[in-house]
Amino acid sequence: MTQAANRNAQHSIEPIFIDRWSPRAYTGEVIDDATLFSLFEAARWAPSANNSQPWRFIYAKNGSAHWGNLFALLNENNQRWVNRAAVLIALVSKKTHVRPGETAASPLKNHSLDAGAAWASLAFQAYRLGWRTRAIGGFNRDAAPEVLGVPEGYQVEILIAVGKQADKSVLPEDFHEREQPTPRKPVEKFIAEGTFSFSE
């Protein structure tokens, strides 16, 4: 369980929601397929509009033939810590769906939202299995579709690094201070009854 003074629940919840956080320090340990596919299995059961399941995952294990392509998409700062991850995963969402009873595809308004739900499931399952994850928005979005072979009608949402957590000493020095669980806004800042009544 995460022992961090800045991560206390205001209301009763399952400990995993607080315990999961996103380290950058990884050991470089290899991930086996049974573990990796357990993460995808968790993602599979996420809810989505019309049960459209718009998420697609493209993975490359560290050291595999595909690793270099995914790794090269990362911005320089992310490359400095992802190099010790076990696997990099691109999360792609499909922007259209053939709704039940229809023959033509129509736009899916919530493709990113639903892909996000799948990412969260994957992250919690990884945590349960003793692996850690960090989502990455800092990558070359212009180049990603071509590099990954993603056709029109899909959106590359994030990359995800998965690895076994290491001591922060494996990281370049400038990451050390940030290698810790972060706090959250108090509940009152983002909950309103009935109408929007937030200051920001």
Ligand SMILES: Cc1cc2nc3c(=O)[nH]c(=O)nc-3n(C[C@H](O)[C@H](O)[C@H](O)COP(=O)(O)O)c2cc1C
């Ligand atoms: C969509 C998205 C994009 C992110 N992009 C990056 C990134 O480019 N580099 C990075 O180190 N962390 C990135 N993060 C990680 C967040 O900074 C991190 O999840 C957030 O600070 C909350 O911390 P926690 O996950 O440890 O609880 C990203 C997270 C999300 C969800």
